[in-house]
Amino acid sequence: MPAQALQPLEIGAAARTLAGEKESGDRFVVLPSRHGTVVSVVDGLGHGPAAAFAGKLAVHAISKHVDDILPVQVERCHQMLKKSRGAVMALAHLQPTAGQMSWLSIGNVAALRLRPTSRGQASVHSVLPRGGIIGHRVPARMQTLSETLDFQVGDLVLFATDGIAEVFYRDVDCQAPCQAIADSLLKRHSKETDDALVLVLRWNENPPTDPSASGPGQP
Template identity: 25%
Template sequence: MEVGATLLGWTHKAFPMDDPSRVGEARRHAAQAVADMGWGEVDAGRLALVVTELGTNLQRHAQNGRMLLAAMPQSGEFELICIDNGPGIPDLALAMRDGHSTGSTPGTGLGAVRRLANHFDIHSELPHGTVSVARLRAGPPVDTTPGLHVGAIRLPAPHETVCGDGWALATQGTQTTVLMADGLGHGPEAAKASQAATTAFAEAPHGDLRETLQAVHRALQTTRGAAVCALRIDMADHIAGNSTAGNTADSTSDATACGTVSYTGAGNIVGRVLSGVFDKSVITQHGTAGMQIRKPDITSLALPAHALVVLHSDGLETRWSVERIRPLLQRDPTLVAAVLLRDHTRHRDDATVVVIRPKEQP
């Protein structure tokens, strides 16, 4: 992605793997999506095998197994996320050996998925279950988030075909700005509100965060309104190798800070900045963009080394423990998003979670 361009969040479609026929349904959905992206037969065939392998594993061995599929046109990738509620994989190293499978599958086994996918990561915990993410692409890699690892899941409410949440991300120099919007309610009207928010953000994503929030507020006045959070990560200290970020309010020590996180917003978009030794909440003021908001204020805190920044809509519970995701702090952020969705979704609204981790500097 061109530096300064805006990455618009993708939407996942969920396929509960409660019947063998759902594997074929997911495979057909994936095939149509990548055909629209211009993939050739060989790459589409690789994807079909991965969908079949992962879907069959979920259907045969998992409790409440779900596959989430998303086309990511800006990066040219297709993403498959698998989530289940148990029983977990007793010997993950054995399961990952190429050719190992407990049944007859086309691949065969998770080792084949790792071989066929351009990226594959998996985490299993007994008895809570397993989460995995696979990404495939047909061409050379496109870095849409320079300097960052970003994992995100965006799901419509049950029985809805569009998602009332939206998110977008833009990078310029050492700064990355994220906007998340949760349109009131769910369905098409909520989706119009969140789309208006991300469109307004994309027009000027690098300005003062207060001005960004005001611009979004104005853009939403013809919609039903939305909860909104605009958050900026500045990695200038990480790049320069110093630690001036410790001077911000509500910060960690100078010795461990590698950047700053600043945010403003209105409504119930919440999140956390956390590492193995640090945990601070991201909470915005009351109000609804497009209807009524107070004069925006900005809260800043230091970004510790090896930290994650998590933002989510109220489709996830506000209170959650970091313990279940602590082993994943340095893994693919999508695994963190998958665990949070699995363990804390409310199951009655749109649900979006975005997880960001700065890349380690050489």
């Protein structure tokens, strides 16, 4: 999948559908909003057409309610997915110009911020995943589940579904293009037993200008 830019973000994505299936349940969406940029990675439960249907519904709900706050967006997804198999998801609001990011994760979708250091390594901050299945059960008091942290030029934000091994972030080349990072992570860490998707974003100081409002993976 080609990388795209949503100023001031560089975006790379890579995905693989489980062998024997025509559609993946793993989806992502990146859209501008009044918050800055809304990013979500969704994993429809299981695989095959039912998982793909749930993933598409979740992306549609986020796109339709892109200007809502995080807890409201999750609730909109929850209501829309009640007649589906359900999904897990990570959802983030990126505000590069304000230097902050708010995010949450329901279920086993990984979300991490990698910040390069002077020693050539990266400090890692992971979202705290909350139990639940969108469409079936979500945590109570959802307004308290999101976390806000600082977001700086050069920071990488990585999202991965559970078709990617948990240790995927440990050997990331933080200087590589986002698309190269996504392709490499998918190749080296994807499992053969599930759909898999990796989404990588970087805040660039001088980003390429591209008015595109969404990335591959949106229905």
